[in-house]
Structure formats: C-alpha cells, structure tokens
Amino acid sequence: MDWDESDDDIVRPVEHRDQEEQAEAWCNHPVRVQNRQLLAENLRLKKLLRENGISWDPRLTLDPDDRTRGTWSSPSRPCKRMRTRSSTGPGQLAHEHRRLPTLPMEIQLFILEYSLTSKFPIIDPLCKLNKDSITADERKREPQIAIGFLATCRAHFVEGTRFLWRNNTFIFTSHLALRNFATLSLEHRMTIKQITLRIIARYYDDEERKHLAPFPSPGYAYDRPINLKVIKRVREKNLARKGFRSYTWDQVVDFLDALRPPFDPDHIKGQPRPRLLPNLERLRMDFVNFPDDFLTAPRGTALHDLASHDLGCTLNEIQLTGLPECHWGQEMASHLCGMVKDDGLRLDSDPVFVYCAKQLRPLAGRKKWDSLWYPRVIRAWKFLADEHARTKDKTSSPQRPRAHRDGHEGPYRMPPAPAEEGHPDSQWKRRRTIFKRVPMSQESEERLWSEFDRLTGLPIDNENYDSDDDEYDISEFICPGCGIMHGPPGDH
Numbered sequence: 001m002d003w004d005e006s007d008d009d010i011v012r013p014v015e016h017r018d019q020e021e022q023a024e025a026w027c028n029h030p031v032r033v034q035n036r037q038l039l040a041e042n043l044r045l046k047k048l049l050r051e052n053g054i055s056w057d058p059r060l061t062l063d064p065d066d067r068t069r070g071t072w073s074s075p076s077r078p079c080k081r082m083r084t085r086s087s088t089g090p091g092q093l094a095h096e097h098r099r100l101p102t103l104p105m106e107i108q109l110f111i112l113e114y115s116l117t118s119k120f121p122i123i124d125p126l127c128k129l130n131k132d133s134i135t136a137d138e139r140k141r142e143p144q145i146a147i148g149f150l151a152t153c154r155a156h157f158v159e160g161t162r163f164l165w166r167n168n169t170f171i172f173t174s175h176l177a178l179r180n181f182a183t184l185s186l187e188h189r190m191t192i193k194q195i196t197l198r199i200i201a202r203y204y205d206d207e208e209r210k211h212l213a214p215f216p217s218p219g220y221a222y223d224r225p226i227n228l229k230v231i232k233r234v235r236e237k238n239l240a241r242k243g244f245r246s247y248t249w250d251q252v253v254d255f256l257d258a259l260r261p262p263f264d265p266d267h268i269k270g271q272p273r274p275r276l277l278p279n280l281e282r283l284r285m286d287f288v289n290f291p292d293d294f295l296t297a298p299r300g301t302a303l304h305d306l307a308s309h310d311l312g313c314t315l316n317e318i319q320l321t322g323l324p325e326c327h328w329g330q331e332m333a334s335h336l337c338g339m340v341k342d343d344g345l346r347l348d349s350d351p352v353f354v355y356c357a358k359q360l361r362p363l364a365g366r367k368k369w370d371s372l373w374y375p376r377v378i379r380a381w382k383f384l385a386d387e388h389a390r391t392k393d394k395t396s397s398p399q400r401p402r403a404h405r406d407g408h409e410g411p412y413r414m415p416p417a418p419a420e421e422g423h424p425d426s427q428w429k430r431r432r433t434i435f436k437r438v439p440m441s442q443e444s445e446e447r448l449w450s451e452f453d454r455l456t457g458l459p460i461d462n463e464n465y466d467s468d469d470d471e472y473d474i475s476e477f478i479c480p481g482c483g484i485m486h487g488p489p490g491d492h
Contacts, residue, residue, distance in 0.1 A: 011211065013246030015296050018204050020233065021247075025176055030126075030183055112160050117167040118144035121196065124177040125170055126184070133173035133200055135353070135360050166191040173198045175254040181276055182262035190274075194282035197255050200355060201289040202247040203228050206235040211244065213291040216322060216351045217363055226356055228289065248290060249298040249332065255285075256306040275311070283315055283339070287322035288353045288360070290329070297328055308338030313414035315339050319373070321442065322351030340378045342416040345436050347373040352442060371442045380434055380454040381477075383416075385485035388474050392483075423449050427462045430471050431455075 026032075049056055103111075120141060123134060131139060145164070150157045165188040172178045172195060181189060203211065211228040235242065259280075261273035318340050323329045337346055349371065353360055423435035432454040437447035453460050455472070478485050 011209065011244045012294060012296065013203055013244045014241065015249055015299055016241045016245045016247070017250050018202070018231075018233070018245070018247060019240070028176075030180055108156075109159060112149060112156060113163045113167065115146040115149050116160050116163045120144055121169040121171045123171045124173055126180040127174070127177035130173060133198065133360060135362055137362075161188065162191070165189075169194060169196070171196045171198055172255075173200065175251070175258045178255065178258040178276070179262075186264070186274065186278075189277055190279050192277050193279060194284070195277065195280065196284040196286065198286045198353075199248075199251055199255060199288065200353075200360070201287075202251070203230045204233050204245045204247070205230045206233045206242055207244075209244075213289075213294050216289055216291055216324075216354050218292065218325060218350060226289075226291070226354065229355055229358065246295060248295055249303065249328075252285075252332070253302045253306065256303070256311060260306070260310055275314070281315060282317045282319070284319040285321070285336070286352050287320070287324075288351065289355045290322055290324050290351075292324040292329070293326045295324070295326075295328060298332070303332070303335050304338070307335045311339050313339070313341045315344060316341060316417045317345040317347070319347045319349075321349045322353075323348070337378050340417075341414060342379040342382050343419070343434060344378045344417040345438070346376045346378050347438070348376075349373050349442055373439060373442070375436065375438045375450060375452070375459060377434055377436060377452045377454070377457040379487065380452065380457050381485065381487050383434075384432060384454055384474055385487075388478065388485060423451075426451060427465045428460070428470055431460075431469070433460065 046056060120138075122144075123129060123138065145168075150160045150164075165184070170192070178197075205211070211230050212225045213228050215224040215226050230244075259276050261275050264273065267273055318336060320333060320336065323333055333346075333348070340346060351363060354363055355361070420435060420437055426433050426435075428451075433451050434454055435449055435451055438450040439445065439447050450459050451462065452458060455474075455477070474485070
C-alpha cells in the first residue's frame with residue numbers, strides 16, 4: 001500500500017503528554033523508590049526482632065569492647081560471648097597474620113580500567129532498561145563490564161567508579177533515565193564529554209483504528225507507509241485530551257529540561273549551580289519515527305527557552321539524525337542549534353532506526369550516502385562581524401551589546417568553540433574560511449578535515465578553486481541602519 005497524503009482516512013496526532021505515564025514516572029522517582037525499599041527493610045528488621053523475643057528498645061547499645069559478632073548488651077546487663085577453641089586456636093591466629101600475594105598498584109589499576117570499560121555504549125545507566133527502546137542485537141549482548149570489581153574493596157570501588165563514568169559512552173532512551181544522573185556525584189558527572197539521546201516518538205489512542213504514517217526515511221517517505229505502534233488508553237468521560245495523541249516535540253523538551261542544573265543541598269551558596277553534565281561537548285540526538293509532514297506544530301516557546309537560553313552556547317558539536325524535513329523539523333533544528341557555540345559544528349543525517357513490527361530496528365539496506373553527515377558551521381559569520389567592527393572602529397559590535405534603559409549591558413557574549421589545530425593550508429586568499437574535523441559516517445569515529453566558508457557556514461572544496469569566487473565584500477552584508485552585521489539570511 002502506497003502512502004497517499006490526500007487520503008481522508010488519515011488521522012493526525014495532537015501533541016500532548018500522556019497523563020498515565022506522568023503518574024507512573026512520579027511514583028517511580030528514585031527517591032520514592034528508595035524510601036519504599038528502606039521502609040520495607042525496616043519492617044523486616046522489626047519482624048525479626050519480634051520473632052526472637054528482642055525488645056525494640058532504643059536504650060540497647062552495642063558494646064564497643066565486645067569483639068564478638070552481633071552481641072548486644074545493655075549497661076545494666078552486660079553479656080559476653082563465650083570464646084571457643086576455634087576462635088582462639090593457632091589456626092585463627094595464623095589466619096590473621098597471613099599475607100596474601102598482591103599485585104603492584106599500577107597493574108591493579110590497569111586491570112580495573114580494562115574491566116570497567118565497555119566497547120559498546122551503556123544504555124540507560126542507573127535505570128531499569130526498557131527492552132522496547134533497544135534493538136535485537138543490543139538485547140543479545142553479554143555484559144560488557146565486570147561491575148563486580150566495585151564490590152571487592154573500598155579502594156577498588158573509588159577508583160573503579162571513576163573509570164566507569166570517565167571511560168564509557170552512554171545512550172539515554174528516556175528523559176527519566178537522564179534525570180537519574182542527578183543522584184550521581186558532580187565529580188563523576190564532570191568527566192562525561194559526550195552522550196546520545198535516542199528519542200523514540202510515542203503515540204496513544206483511545207479508539208480502535210489503523211494509524212499509517214510516511215516512512216521515516218526520506219527515500220521511502222511517500223512510497224512506503226509505516227503502521228505506527230500506538231499505546232491503547234481507556235476512553236474517559238471527561239474533558240481531558242482524547243483521541244490520537246503524540247509525544248514527540250514535548251519529549252524533546254523533557255530531555256533538554258533534564259540537562260538543566262539539578263538541585264544539590266551541598267552546593268556553595270552564592271555560586272551558580274552547574275548543569276547536569278557541566279563539561280558536555282558533543283551531543284547526538286537520534287529521532288525515531290518522526291514522519292515528514294505528519295506531526296502537528298510544537299506548542300509554546302519552551303524549546304526555544306531551553307535550547308537558546310538555559311543551555312545556550314554550551315556545545316562544540318551537535319549531531320541530528322532522523323529529523324523530519326518539513327517546516328516543523330527545520331524549526332526544531334534551528335532551535336537546537338542554539339545550544340552550539342559560535343564556530344561550532346552541526347551535523348545532519350538520515351534516520352538510523354525505525355520502530356516497526358513491534359520492535360526497534362536499524363534501517364537496513366541503506367545506501368552508502370544515506371549514512372553520511374551533512375555538516376555546517378554555526379554562526380561563523382560573527383568572526384567577520386567582529387573583524388569588520390574592529391577595522392571600522394565600531395563601538396556597537398556583537399561583543400559589546402547595547403545597554404538597556406537602566407544602563408546595564410545585555411547578555412554576555414559566550415566564548416566560541418575552540419579552534420582545531422593541525423589543519424591543512426587553505427587555497428582561498430580573500431574568502432575567510434574555517435577548518436573542522438568531520439566524521440566520515442554515522443558509524444565511524446574517523447574524522448577528516450573539511451573547510452567551511454565563514455559567511456555561509458557551508459563546506460567548500462579546494463579542488464574547485466576559482467579566483468572569481470574568491471572575492472566578496474563584507475561591507476555588503478552590513479546593516480545600513482545600525483552599522484553592524486546581523487548574519488546572512490537563514491543562518492541559525
């Protein structure tokens with residue numbers, strides 16, 4: 001069956017968060033789960049004391065002079081455990097003074113680091129894994145790290161925990177799993193440089209009907225439909241949002257909201273709270289089942305406020321796969337680019353996964369160019385604007401924002417992404433360019449040098465050098481009203 005956008009039977013979803021999932025997330029919050037576990041353990045201990053005829057009396061104390069195991073005494077009736085031959089014999093003394101062979105500390109740390117470093121990304125750490133959010137190959141993988149090393153001794157626990165969070169990469173399929181990272185020490189969260197967010201669109205309906213949508217891959221969007229997985233909900237007699245609903249754009253908002261600074265009671269007062277991952281440099285977002293020209297418009301300005309303000313100019317690179325090519329998808333990409341620093345890198349590509357046949361599947365049979373990245377440098381033209389302002393001795397440059405009515409300056413100009421060194425020489429004389437290392441494909445870690453035009457942010461090729469294209473006047477892009485450069489049209 002081919003996809004026909006003009007079909008009258010097509011039902012489009014309305015963006016809305018699911019109330020039942022929100023209630024479940026509130027109930028399964030890590031603090032509430034821990035409180036329930038501690039309460040159950042406390043009840044079991046009280047029951048054990050009652051069954052053995054021991055009074056639940058706070059005046060009972062543990063005798064510090066008693067070396068026996070588990071001996072309780074009170075000041076009025078001290079009790080000592082009888083010392084037996086087995087506890088005082090020569091075998092026990094020999095065991096206490098026996099020295100086990102030990103390895104040098106450098107060898108122990110090497111083994112510890114190797115055992116706690118996985119060759120595959122760790123999916124949803126500190127959270128129960130949802131099998132619907134992983135592929136069949138990921139489900140069949142054996143344990144990649146020897147987590148039992150952390151329970152051997154305190155020294156291995158301290159050093160191994162550092163290796164665990166510093167040497168591995170992580171994939172988050174739920175914003176709740178990302179929020180659980182707030183329980184991790186800031187010392188470990190600061191070592192994480194890159195993460196992947198796997199955002200799988202969720203659909204709900206309270207009616208029995210078929211839900212068809214364009215195939216997420218652009219090459220098959222209008223030739224091959226996909227039957228969406230829809231979560232069944234009970235129809236209620238109230239004015240709540242009903243019918244066919246989607247959780248797509250709001251899910252992106254929830255992921256970004258989880259990256260905001262969490263509350264820390266031990267934080268120093270008067271200092272700004274660090275973000276969830278303060279040193280995050282590279283963010284990859286895989287959008288799954290976001291069909292083109294199918295979803296409704298995002299609601300409100302929450303996404304812009306999070307990406308461009310709360311998390312604005314914090315990343316050196318952002319990778320986006322599977323975003324729809326419709327108007328709303330392009331608007332989403334524009335907002336997400338607000339998280340990238342000036343001179344940062346944006347990489348776009350086709351989707352990696354599709355959710356069909358009741359499981360998450362990698363898109364097989366893709367052509368070689370389907371997995372290539374389409375790079376672009378973000379706001380590289382600001383370097384030209386600053387250079388032109390210094391040349392003309394302008395005072396109203398982007399680095400010095402205009403003053404407000406109360407005399408204070410506006411928002412600070414965030415520092416640009418660090419320049420990458422070791423790049424080849426450019427053949428362009430007058431055209432200002434910037435070099436970036438771009439990955440060869442979605443699955444490859446190997447990167448190659450690529451040259452970009454600072455004015456447009458698009459890549460240019462030295463092999464097609466033309467002296468006629470090597471000239472442009474920056475003054476043509478200066479606003480005649482204020483005398484500064486605002487950037488080319490369409491720049492993010």
